[in-house]
Amino acid sequence: ALAFLTRPRAARIPLKGRHVFITGGSSGIGLALATAAAREGARVSILARNAARLEDARAAIRLATGLDVGVHQADVRDAAAVARALDDAGPVDVLVCNHGVFVPQELEKQDMEEVKWMVDINLMGTFHLIKAALPAMKARTRETSLPASIAIMSSQAGQVGVYGYTAYSASKFALTGLAESLQHEVISDDIHVSLIFPPDTETPGLVEEKKKRPELTTIIADSSGGMKADDVAKKALNGIKSGRFIIPCNFEGAMLAIATSGLTPQSSPLIAFVEVIGAGLMRFVALCFQWNWFSTIENWYAKNKKHG
Ligand SMILES: NC(=O)C1=CN([C@@H]2O[C@H](COP(=O)(O)OP(=O)(O)OC[C@H]3O[C@@H](n4cnc5c(N)ncnc54)[C@H](OP(=O)(O)O)[C@@H]3O)[C@@H](O)[C@H]2O)C=CC1
Numbered sequence: 001a002l003a004f005l006t007r008p009r010a011a012r013i014p015l016k017g018r019h020v021f022i023t024g025g026s027s028g029i030g031l032a033l034a035t036a037a038a039r040e041g042a043r044v045s046i047l048a049r050n051a052a053r054l055e056d057a058r059a060a061i062r063l064a065t066g067l068d069v070g071v072h073q074a075d076v077r078d079a080a081a082v083a084r085a086l087d088d089a090g091p092v093d094v095l096v097c098n099h100g101v102f103v104p105q106e107l108e109k110q111d112m113e114e115v116k117w118m119v120d121i122n123l124m125g126t127f128h129l130i131k132a133a134l135p136a137m138k139a140r141t142r143e144t145s146l147p148a149s150i151a152i153m154s155s156q157a158g159q160v161g162v163y164g165y166t167a168y169s170a171s172k173f174a175l176t177g178l179a180e181s182l183q184h185e186v187i188s189d190d191i192h193v194s195l196i197f198p199p200d201t202e203t204p205g206l207v208e209e210k211k212k213r214p215e216l217t218t219i220i221a222d223s224s225g226g227m228k229a230d231d232v233a234k235k236a237l238n239g240i241k242s243g244r245f246i247i248p249c250n251f252e253g254a255m256l257a258i259a260t261s262g263l264t265p266q267s268s269p270l271i272a273f274v275e276v277i278g279a280g281l282m283r284f285v286a287l288c289f290q291w292n293w294f295s296t297i298e299n300w301y302a303k304n305k306k307h308g
């Protein structure tokens, strides 16, 4: 019955010879994705703000793969600059909206400027990219009769709210609403939307984040095992190629995906089966995690005498 029910229908999205456009491709997970996609024979373009870091990334990818990637300098907050970059790059087959910023802080202590900055880049930047890329992507799937992909980098903090991440989690949860609605709108063009949910991942961004991260944020985030950027990139590309809507990256991520499966699209009958069977059990496991997190917060505040 699930094999009949699951929608959208399963797809195989080839990468070889196709144009993969990756934002935030100059660092961390984006750089790992660009390198892996180039290795798979894709034509890769990367976009970021800092020109020097883009050139360093291009050199690193050439060193690792012997292949050249296209670089585009733009701020995703600037819709016109994003449109120009996509125009220069040419029609895209696989759009990876990976750029992102994160500064954890209790909302009470965080400036509204910083909240807006995270939402503008993580959420509005993704809107700018999709708006600019979509017309040419649609024309291209009609032309080539090959399925295309729009992949969006979320985070496990986009599946569950975490102490210190009010702004960041809000920006990432919002991407789920965007992605679910968008999948309805683009399925008839054979475009498959993916949401990627990594745990803490060793990147230059994480090194910066850890300098400021509240202790409780780190304790709760440590509930999920850390990963290397190359491993996240591998999981992400496999998920994109299989046209998966939800792409978890580690074991905790697989549990989170079941616990939060709700009304998400699902093209795999096998995973749908695990979701149907696992839902009740994973809700129980989730309650145990929340019990543990609230106990930790309570004890931490008791110890540090920081009651509001
Ligand atoms: N590392 C982690 O622990 C996790 C990361 N993620 C998500 O993965 C993604 C990548 O993270 P990570 O690799 O750690 O990040 P890094 O900080 O290492 O890299 C971020 C990339 O995004 C680019 N970028 C940032 N702001 C903009 C902007 N306004 N316009 C264009 N490009 C921009 C950066 O280039 P430049 O600064 O030059 O613009 C850089 O290439 C993010 O969306 C993040 O939220 C999710 C879960 C865990």
Ligand SMILES: CCCCCCCCCCCCCCCC(=O)[C@@H](N)CO
Pocket (backbone or CB within 6 Å): 102, 155, 156, 157, 160, 162, 198, 199, 200, 201, 206, 209, 220, 221, 222, 223, 224, 252, 253, 255, 256, 259, 282, 283, 285, 286, 289
């Ligand atoms: C049903 C049972 C579920 C059990 C597992 C729960 C684990 C949740 C941990 C949340 C971790 C959030 C990490 C955010 C990383 C990130 O995005 C920042 N580093 C910024 O980039």
